Amino acid sequence: MVSHERIKMGYEVKCTVCGKASASLLEYKCAGCGNPLGVKVEESFSERGVRKKCCGVWRYIKFFPYINAKDVVSLGEGWTPLVRFSGNLHFKLESLNPTGSFKDRGSTVLVSAIHREVKRLGGFIAEDSSGNAGASIAAYAARAKIKAKIYVPEGVSGPKFNQIISYGAEVVKVPGSRSRVAEEAQKPEKGKFYVGHILHPVFRDGIRSLAYEVAEQLKWRAPERIYLPVSAGTLLLGVISGFKHLTESGMITNMPKIVACQTSQVSPLYHRSKGLPYHPPEKVTSVADALVSTNPPLLELMAEELTAIGGDAVMVEEGEIVQAFHELARKGFFVEPSSAVAYAGYQKHLRNGETTRKEKTVVILTGTGLKFHGVDKLLQMRGLNNKETLFI
Numbered sequence: 001m002v003s004h005e006r007i008k009m010g011y012e013v014k015c016t017v018c019g020k021a022s023a024s025l026l027e028y029k030c031a032g033c034g035n036p037l038g039v040k041v042e043e044s045f046s047e048r049g050v051r052k053k054c055c056g057v058w059r060y061i062k063f064f065p066y067i068n069a070k071d072v073v074s075l076g077e078g079w080t081p082l083v084r085f086s087g088n089l090h091f092k093l094e095s096l097n098p099t100g101s102f103k104d105r106g107s108t109v110l111v112s113a114i115h116r117e118v119k120r121l122g123g124f125i126a127e128d129s130s131g132n133a134g135a136s137i138a139a140y141a142a143r144a145k146i147k148a149k150i151y152v153p154e155g156v157s158g159p160k161f162n163q164i165i166s167y168g169a170e171v172v173k174v175p176g177s178r179s180r181v182a183e184e185a186q187k188p189e190k191g192k193f194y195v196g197h198i199l200h201p202v203f204r205d206g207i208r209s210l211a212y213e214v215a216e217q218l219k220w221r222a223p224e225r226i227y228l229p230v231s232a233g234t235l236l237l238g239v240i241s242g243f244k245h246l247t248e249s250g251m252i253t254n255m256p257k258i259v260a261c262q263t264s265q266v267s268p269l270y271h272r273s274k275g276l277p278y279h280p281p282e283k284v285t286s287v288a289d290a291l292v293s294t295n296p297p298l299l300e301l302m303a304e305e306l307t308a309i310g311g312d313a314v315m316v317e318e319g320e321i322v323q324a325f326h327e328l329a330r331k332g333f334f335v336e337p338s339s340a341v342a343y344a345g346y347q348k349h350l351r352n353g354e355t356t357r358k359e360k361t362v363v364i365l366t367g368t369g370l371k372f373h374g375v376d377k378l379l380q381m382r383g384l385n386n387k388e389t390l391f392i
Protein backbone atom coordinates (compact mmCIF):
# COMPACT_ATOMS: atom_id res chain seq x y z
CA MET A 1 0.00 0.00 0.00
CA VAL A 2 1.44 3.40 -0.93
CA SER A 3 1.91 6.18 1.58
CA HIS A 4 -1.06 8.43 0.65
CA GLU A 5 -3.43 5.44 0.84
CA ARG A 6 -2.21 4.71 4.34
CA ILE A 7 -2.70 8.33 5.42
CA LYS A 8 -6.27 8.04 4.15
CA MET A 9 -6.67 4.95 6.35
CA GLY A 10 -5.41 6.94 9.34
CA TYR A 11 -1.85 5.76 9.83
CA GLU A 12 1.67 6.08 8.54
CA VAL A 13 4.74 3.87 8.85
CA LYS A 14 7.89 5.87 8.32
CA CYS A 15 11.55 6.17 9.23
CA THR A 16 12.16 7.70 12.66
CA VAL A 17 15.28 9.46 11.29
CA CYS A 18 14.84 10.44 7.61
CA GLY A 19 11.04 10.28 7.43
CA LYS A 20 10.90 8.00 4.35
CA ALA A 21 7.62 6.06 4.22
CA SER A 22 7.89 2.28 4.25
CA ALA A 23 6.47 0.41 1.28
CA SER A 24 5.02 -2.62 3.08
CA LEU A 25 4.06 -3.78 6.57
CA LEU A 26 6.62 -6.54 6.05
CA GLU A 27 9.48 -4.02 6.09
CA TYR A 28 11.38 -3.92 9.37
CA LYS A 29 13.79 -1.03 8.75
CA CYS A 30 14.07 2.06 6.55
CA ALA A 31 14.83 1.11 2.95
CA GLY A 32 16.62 4.47 2.57
CA CYS A 33 18.91 4.81 5.60
CA GLY A 34 18.45 1.57 7.56
CA ASN A 35 17.19 3.30 10.70
CA PRO A 36 14.17 2.13 12.73
CA LEU A 37 10.65 2.65 11.41
CA GLY A 38 7.79 3.92 13.54
CA VAL A 39 3.99 3.77 13.27
CA LYS A 40 1.95 6.97 13.61
CA VAL A 41 -1.81 6.76 14.07
CA GLU A 42 -3.83 9.82 13.06
CA GLU A 43 -7.05 9.03 14.92
CA SER A 44 -7.38 10.66 18.34
CA PHE A 45 -8.05 8.25 21.19
CA SER A 46 -11.60 8.39 22.52
CA GLU A 47 -13.51 6.26 24.98
CA ARG A 48 -16.25 5.88 22.36
CA GLY A 49 -13.77 4.05 20.17
CA VAL A 50 -13.18 1.31 22.75
CA ARG A 51 -15.05 -1.95 22.00
CA LYS A 52 -16.17 -2.60 25.55
CA LYS A 53 -17.59 -6.05 24.81
CA CYS A 54 -14.18 -7.25 23.77
CA CYS A 55 -11.90 -7.94 26.71
CA GLY A 56 -8.28 -7.75 25.69
CA VAL A 57 -5.95 -5.96 23.29
CA TRP A 58 -8.62 -6.00 20.58
CA ARG A 59 -10.99 -3.75 22.49
CA TYR A 60 -8.68 -1.04 21.04
CA ILE A 61 -8.84 -2.28 17.43
CA LYS A 62 -10.06 1.13 16.22
CA PHE A 63 -6.67 2.55 17.15
CA PHE A 64 -4.82 -0.06 15.10
CA PRO A 65 -6.27 1.03 11.74
CA TYR A 66 -3.93 -1.17 9.70
CA ILE A 67 -5.64 -4.32 11.03
CA ASN A 68 -8.82 -5.75 9.50
CA ALA A 69 -11.09 -7.30 12.13
CA LYS A 70 -11.30 -10.50 10.05
CA ASP A 71 -7.49 -10.87 10.12
CA VAL A 72 -7.10 -10.75 13.91
CA VAL A 73 -5.03 -13.62 15.30
CA SER A 74 -5.75 -13.83 19.01
CA LEU A 75 -5.03 -16.13 21.93
CA GLY A 76 -6.94 -13.97 24.40
CA GLU A 77 -4.07 -11.57 25.22
CA GLY A 78 -4.32 -8.36 27.20
CA TRP A 79 -6.66 -6.96 29.85
CA THR A 80 -4.26 -8.37 32.41
CA PRO A 81 -5.04 -7.62 36.06
CA LEU A 82 -3.90 -4.35 37.59
CA VAL A 83 -3.58 -5.37 41.22
CA ARG A 84 -3.37 -2.88 44.07
CA PHE A 85 -0.47 -4.25 46.06
CA SER A 86 -0.40 -1.80 48.94
CA GLY A 87 -1.27 1.87 49.33
CA ASN A 88 -0.58 3.55 46.01
CA LEU A 89 1.47 0.74 44.51
CA HIS A 90 -0.06 -1.36 41.73
CA PHE A 91 1.30 -4.33 39.79
CA LYS A 92 0.32 -4.90 36.17
CA LEU A 93 0.42 -8.67 35.74
CA GLU A 94 1.70 -9.03 32.20
CA SER A 95 2.99 -12.45 33.22
CA LEU A 96 -0.61 -13.65 32.83
CA ASN A 97 -0.68 -13.20 29.06
CA PRO A 98 -1.24 -16.41 27.01
CA THR A 99 2.44 -17.29 26.55
CA GLY A 100 3.54 -15.84 29.90
CA SER A 101 4.81 -12.38 28.99
CA PHE A 102 3.92 -8.91 27.71
CA LYS A 103 5.31 -9.88 24.31
CA ASP A 104 1.91 -11.27 23.31
CA ARG A 105 0.69 -7.71 22.78
CA GLY A 106 3.31 -7.22 20.08
CA SER A 107 2.84 -10.66 18.57
CA THR A 108 -0.94 -10.49 18.23
CA VAL A 109 -0.72 -7.16 16.39
CA LEU A 110 2.28 -8.12 14.25
CA VAL A 111 0.99 -11.53 13.19
CA SER A 112 -2.52 -10.14 12.56
CA ALA A 113 -0.99 -7.47 10.30
CA ILE A 114 1.16 -9.75 8.15
CA HIS A 115 -0.04 -13.36 8.13
CA ARG A 116 -2.21 -13.05 5.00
CA GLU A 117 0.60 -11.53 2.96
CA VAL A 118 3.16 -14.09 4.21
CA LYS A 119 0.78 -16.89 3.21
CA ARG A 120 0.05 -15.30 -0.16
CA LEU A 121 3.77 -15.16 -0.89
CA GLY A 122 4.27 -18.73 0.31
CA GLY A 123 6.82 -17.64 2.90
CA PHE A 124 7.62 -18.04 6.56
CA ILE A 125 8.60 -15.63 9.35
CA ALA A 126 11.92 -15.39 11.17
CA GLU A 127 12.56 -13.89 14.58
CA ASP A 128 15.51 -13.58 16.98
CA SER A 129 14.90 -13.58 20.71
CA SER A 130 16.37 -14.36 24.12
CA GLY A 131 13.29 -16.53 24.74
CA ASN A 132 10.00 -14.84 25.60
CA ALA A 133 9.47 -13.02 22.31
CA GLY A 134 10.42 -16.16 20.38
CA ALA A 135 7.88 -18.20 22.33
CA SER A 136 5.24 -15.56 21.76
CA ILE A 137 5.82 -15.17 18.01
CA ALA A 138 5.91 -18.99 17.67
CA ALA A 139 2.52 -19.28 19.41
CA TYR A 140 0.83 -16.65 17.23
CA ALA A 141 2.40 -18.10 14.06
CA ALA A 142 0.95 -21.49 15.07
CA ARG A 143 -2.47 -19.89 15.60
CA ALA A 144 -2.22 -18.20 12.17
CA LYS A 145 -0.96 -21.43 10.54
CA ILE A 146 2.28 -19.94 9.27
CA LYS A 147 5.77 -21.34 9.79
CA ALA A 148 8.12 -19.57 12.22
CA LYS A 149 11.88 -19.95 12.45
CA ILE A 150 13.17 -18.66 15.78
CA TYR A 151 16.86 -17.86 16.37
CA VAL A 152 17.90 -17.97 20.02
CA PRO A 153 21.16 -17.59 21.98
CA GLU A 154 22.92 -20.84 22.79
CA GLY A 155 22.23 -20.36 26.51
CA VAL A 156 18.46 -19.90 26.12
CA SER A 157 16.45 -20.99 29.16
CA GLY A 158 15.34 -24.64 28.82
CA PRO A 159 11.64 -24.02 29.50
CA LYS A 160 11.51 -21.16 26.95
CA PHE A 161 13.28 -23.32 24.36
CA ASN A 162 10.83 -26.16 25.00
CA GLN A 163 7.90 -23.76 24.76
CA ILE A 164 9.06 -22.54 21.32
CA ILE A 165 9.54 -26.12 20.07
CA SER A 166 6.15 -27.17 21.45
CA TYR A 167 4.41 -24.50 19.36
CA GLY A 168 5.91 -26.19 16.32
CA ALA A 169 8.48 -23.56 15.37
CA GLU A 170 11.89 -24.40 14.01
CA VAL A 171 14.55 -23.26 16.50
CA VAL A 172 18.11 -22.31 15.62
CA LYS A 173 20.58 -21.95 18.51
CA VAL A 174 23.31 -19.38 17.76
CA PRO A 175 26.56 -19.24 19.76
CA GLY A 176 28.12 -15.88 20.66
CA SER A 177 26.61 -12.52 21.50
CA ARG A 178 22.97 -11.45 21.23
CA SER A 179 23.93 -9.33 18.19
CA ARG A 180 25.20 -12.48 16.44
CA VAL A 181 21.78 -14.08 16.94
CA ALA A 182 20.14 -11.10 15.21
CA GLU A 183 22.64 -11.22 12.32
CA GLU A 184 21.91 -14.91 11.70
CA ALA A 185 18.16 -14.32 11.75
CA GLN A 186 18.47 -11.50 9.21
CA LYS A 187 20.51 -13.53 6.70
CA PRO A 188 18.46 -13.85 3.50
CA GLU A 189 16.87 -17.21 2.77
CA LYS A 190 14.25 -18.26 0.22
CA GLY A 191 10.77 -17.45 1.51
CA LYS A 192 12.06 -15.87 4.72
CA PHE A 193 10.46 -12.70 6.08
CA TYR A 194 12.45 -11.36 8.97
CA VAL A 195 10.05 -9.82 11.50
CA GLY A 196 12.44 -9.50 14.46
CA HIS A 197 10.42 -8.00 17.29
CA ILE A 198 13.14 -5.55 18.29
CA LEU A 199 13.15 -3.76 14.97
CA HIS A 200 9.71 -4.42 13.60
CA PRO A 201 7.62 -1.25 14.09
CA VAL A 202 4.33 -3.14 14.24
CA PHE A 203 5.42 -5.42 17.09
CA ARG A 204 6.46 -2.35 19.11
CA ASP A 205 3.22 -0.64 18.16
CA GLY A 206 1.20 -3.49 19.70
CA ILE A 207 2.69 -2.64 23.11
CA ARG A 208 0.76 0.67 22.98
CA SER A 209 -2.24 -1.31 24.19
CA LEU A 210 -0.58 -1.69 27.59
CA ALA A 211 -0.73 2.08 28.20
CA TYR A 212 -4.41 2.19 27.16
CA GLU A 213 -5.24 -0.61 29.60
CA VAL A 214 -3.43 0.93 32.56
CA ALA A 215 -5.23 4.25 31.97
CA GLU A 216 -8.62 2.58 31.49
CA GLN A 217 -8.20 0.35 34.56
CA LEU A 218 -7.44 3.50 36.57
CA LYS A 219 -10.65 5.12 35.23
CA TRP A 220 -8.86 7.15 32.59
CA ARG A 221 -6.24 8.55 34.88
CA ALA A 222 -2.57 8.02 34.42
CA PRO A 223 -0.50 6.85 37.36
CA GLU A 224 2.15 9.30 38.53
CA ARG A 225 4.93 6.78 37.93
CA ILE A 226 5.59 3.60 35.96
CA TYR A 227 8.57 1.29 36.55
CA LEU A 228 9.45 -1.19 33.81
CA PRO A 229 12.44 -3.35 32.85
CA VAL A 230 14.37 -2.32 29.73
CA SER A 231 16.56 -4.37 27.42
CA ALA A 232 15.91 -3.84 23.69
CA GLY A 233 13.37 -1.13 24.45
CA THR A 234 10.17 -2.37 22.79
CA LEU A 235 8.27 -2.27 26.08
CA LEU A 236 9.53 1.19 26.98
CA LEU A 237 8.90 2.69 23.54
CA GLY A 238 5.49 1.05 23.19
CA VAL A 239 4.32 2.30 26.58
CA ILE A 240 5.61 5.83 25.88
CA SER A 241 3.84 5.83 22.51
CA GLY A 242 0.53 4.77 24.12
CA PHE A 243 0.68 7.41 26.84
CA LYS A 244 1.65 10.08 24.31
CA HIS A 245 -1.37 9.14 22.24
CA LEU A 246 -3.62 9.43 25.32
CA THR A 247 -2.25 12.83 26.37
CA GLU A 248 -2.32 14.23 22.83
CA SER A 249 -5.95 13.08 22.55
CA GLY A 250 -6.86 14.76 25.86
CA MET A 251 -7.83 11.44 27.51
CA ILE A 252 -5.42 12.00 30.37
CA THR A 253 -3.92 15.22 31.62
CA ASN A 254 -0.53 14.12 32.90
CA MET A 255 2.17 12.01 31.33
CA PRO A 256 3.36 9.50 33.95
CA LYS A 257 7.01 9.60 34.94
CA ILE A 258 8.29 6.49 33.22
CA VAL A 259 11.35 4.92 34.84
CA ALA A 260 13.50 2.56 32.76
CA CYS A 261 14.98 -0.11 35.05
CA GLN A 262 18.19 -1.84 34.01
CA THR A 263 20.70 -4.26 35.51
CA SER A 264 24.27 -3.13 36.21
CA GLN A 265 25.48 -5.56 33.52
CA VAL A 266 23.04 -4.42 30.83
CA SER A 267 22.54 -0.70 31.34
CA PRO A 268 23.32 1.24 28.13
CA LEU A 269 20.20 3.42 28.49
CA TYR A 270 20.85 4.17 32.16
CA HIS A 271 24.42 5.22 31.40
CA ARG A 272 23.37 7.27 28.39
CA SER A 273 20.65 9.07 30.30
CA LYS A 274 23.03 9.91 33.17
CA GLY A 275 25.80 11.02 30.75
CA LEU A 276 28.12 8.20 31.89
CA PRO A 277 30.31 5.89 29.78
CA TYR A 278 29.01 2.32 29.54
CA HIS A 279 31.38 -0.65 29.39
CA PRO A 280 29.39 -3.84 28.76
CA PRO A 281 30.71 -7.13 30.18
CA GLU A 282 32.14 -9.64 27.72
CA LYS A 283 29.43 -12.11 28.72
CA VAL A 284 26.14 -11.27 30.40
CA THR A 285 25.71 -13.54 33.43
CA SER A 286 22.92 -11.67 35.23
CA VAL A 287 20.10 -13.59 36.88
CA ALA A 288 17.85 -11.30 34.80
CA ASP A 289 18.50 -13.45 31.76
CA ALA A 290 15.90 -11.87 29.48
CA LEU A 291 17.66 -8.49 29.66
CA VAL A 292 20.66 -9.04 27.40
CA SER A 293 20.77 -6.13 24.91
CA THR A 294 24.12 -4.49 25.70
CA ASN A 295 24.07 -2.72 22.32
CA PRO A 296 20.37 -2.19 21.51
CA PRO A 297 19.63 -0.90 18.00
CA LEU A 298 16.89 1.36 19.42
CA LEU A 299 19.16 3.06 21.98
CA GLU A 300 19.08 6.49 20.27
CA LEU A 301 15.32 6.39 19.98
CA MET A 302 14.89 5.27 23.61
CA ALA A 303 17.18 8.05 24.90
CA GLU A 304 15.37 10.69 22.81
CA GLU A 305 11.88 9.57 23.82
CA LEU A 306 12.73 9.15 27.50
CA THR A 307 14.18 12.67 27.64
CA ALA A 308 11.27 14.15 25.70
CA ILE A 309 8.74 12.88 28.25
CA GLY A 310 10.86 13.75 31.31
CA GLY A 311 11.37 10.07 32.18
CA ASP A 312 14.16 8.63 34.28
CA ALA A 313 16.37 5.54 34.49
CA VAL A 314 17.62 3.46 37.40
CA MET A 315 20.20 0.68 37.63
CA VAL A 316 20.06 -2.24 40.06
CA GLU A 317 22.65 -4.75 41.25
CA GLU A 318 22.34 -8.55 41.23
CA GLY A 319 21.66 -8.74 44.99
CA GLU A 320 18.82 -6.23 44.66
CA ILE A 321 17.23 -8.26 41.85
CA VAL A 322 17.41 -11.51 43.82
CA GLN A 323 15.98 -9.77 46.88
CA ALA A 324 13.12 -8.30 44.79
CA PHE A 325 12.39 -11.71 43.22
CA HIS A 326 12.05 -13.34 46.65
CA GLU A 327 10.06 -10.47 48.09
CA LEU A 328 7.55 -10.61 45.24
CA ALA A 329 7.27 -14.41 45.46
CA ARG A 330 6.76 -14.24 49.24
CA LYS A 331 3.80 -11.97 48.56
CA GLY A 332 2.38 -14.33 45.93
CA PHE A 333 3.80 -12.81 42.72
CA PHE A 334 5.96 -15.44 41.00
CA VAL A 335 7.70 -13.59 38.18
CA GLU A 336 10.99 -14.03 36.43
CA PRO A 337 14.00 -12.13 37.79
CA SER A 338 14.01 -9.92 34.68
CA SER A 339 10.59 -8.67 35.79
CA ALA A 340 11.72 -8.30 39.40
CA VAL A 341 14.22 -5.74 38.08
CA ALA A 342 11.37 -3.19 37.86
CA TYR A 343 10.35 -3.79 41.47
CA ALA A 344 13.99 -3.57 42.53
CA GLY A 345 14.23 -0.24 40.67
CA TYR A 346 11.15 1.06 42.45
CA GLN A 347 12.53 0.05 45.84
CA LYS A 348 15.86 1.68 45.08
CA HIS A 349 14.08 4.93 44.24
CA LEU A 350 12.10 4.70 47.48
CA ARG A 351 15.31 4.23 49.46
CA ASN A 352 17.05 7.10 47.63
CA GLY A 353 14.12 9.42 48.15
CA GLU A 354 13.55 9.76 44.37
CA THR A 355 9.94 8.77 44.97
CA THR A 356 7.59 8.35 47.92
CA ARG A 357 4.81 5.94 48.81
CA LYS A 358 2.37 8.79 48.18
CA GLU A 359 2.86 8.65 44.41
CA LYS A 360 0.44 6.44 42.51
CA THR A 361 2.82 3.93 40.95
CA VAL A 362 2.50 1.01 38.55
CA VAL A 363 5.24 -1.62 38.32
CA ILE A 364 4.97 -3.74 35.18
CA LEU A 365 5.56 -7.43 36.02
CA THR A 366 6.52 -8.53 32.53
CA GLY A 367 6.97 -12.31 32.63
CA THR A 368 6.05 -15.43 34.62
CA GLY A 369 8.50 -17.17 36.92
CA LEU A 370 7.24 -20.55 35.74
CA LYS A 371 9.61 -20.64 32.78
CA PHE A 372 12.68 -19.30 34.58
CA HIS A 373 15.28 -22.08 34.74
CA GLY A 374 17.32 -20.81 37.69
CA VAL A 375 14.80 -20.93 40.54
CA ASP A 376 16.72 -23.79 42.25
CA LYS A 377 19.79 -21.59 42.50
CA LEU A 378 17.83 -18.65 43.88
CA LEU A 379 16.22 -20.86 46.53
CA GLN A 380 19.58 -22.31 47.51
CA MET A 381 20.91 -18.76 47.95
CA ARG A 382 18.26 -18.34 50.64
CA GLY A 383 19.05 -21.73 52.14
CA LEU A 384 15.79 -23.14 50.84
CA ASN A 385 16.92 -26.08 48.76
CA ASN A 386 14.70 -29.02 47.95
CA LYS A 387 15.92 -31.29 50.77
CA GLU A 388 15.19 -28.80 53.50
CA THR A 389 11.74 -28.02 52.19
CA LEU A 390 10.94 -31.75 51.89
CA PHE A 391 12.01 -32.81 55.36
CA ILE A 392 11.16 -29.83 57.53
Ligand SMILES: Cc1ncc(COP(=O)(O)O)c(C=O)c1O
Residues within 6 Å of the ligand: 101, 130, 132, 133, 229, 230, 231, 232, 233, 234, 235, 236, 290, 291, 336, 338, 339, 366, 367, 368
Ligand atom coordinates in the same frame (compact mmCIF):
# COMPACT_ATOMS: atom_id res chain seq x y z
C1 LIG B 1 10.28 -10.84 30.93
C2 LIG B 1 10.87 -9.68 30.18
N1 LIG B 1 10.85 -8.47 30.76
C3 LIG B 1 11.37 -7.39 30.13
C4 LIG B 1 11.94 -7.49 28.88
C5 LIG B 1 12.54 -6.26 28.24
O1 LIG B 1 11.80 -5.85 27.14
P1 LIG B 1 12.48 -5.04 25.97
O2 LIG B 1 13.49 -5.95 25.31
O3 LIG B 1 11.36 -4.67 25.08
O4 LIG B 1 13.15 -3.85 26.59
C6 LIG B 1 12.00 -8.74 28.25
C7 LIG B 1 12.63 -8.89 26.91
O5 LIG B 1 12.93 -9.94 26.47
C8 LIG B 1 11.43 -9.86 28.91
O6 LIG B 1 11.44 -11.08 28.34
Ligand SMILES: [Zn+2]
Residues within 6 Å of the ligand: 015, 016, 017, 018, 019, 020, 030, 031, 032, 033, 034, 035
Ligand atom coordinates in the same frame (compact mmCIF):
# COMPACT_ATOMS: atom_id res chain seq x y z
ZN1 LIG C 1 15.43 6.48 6.88
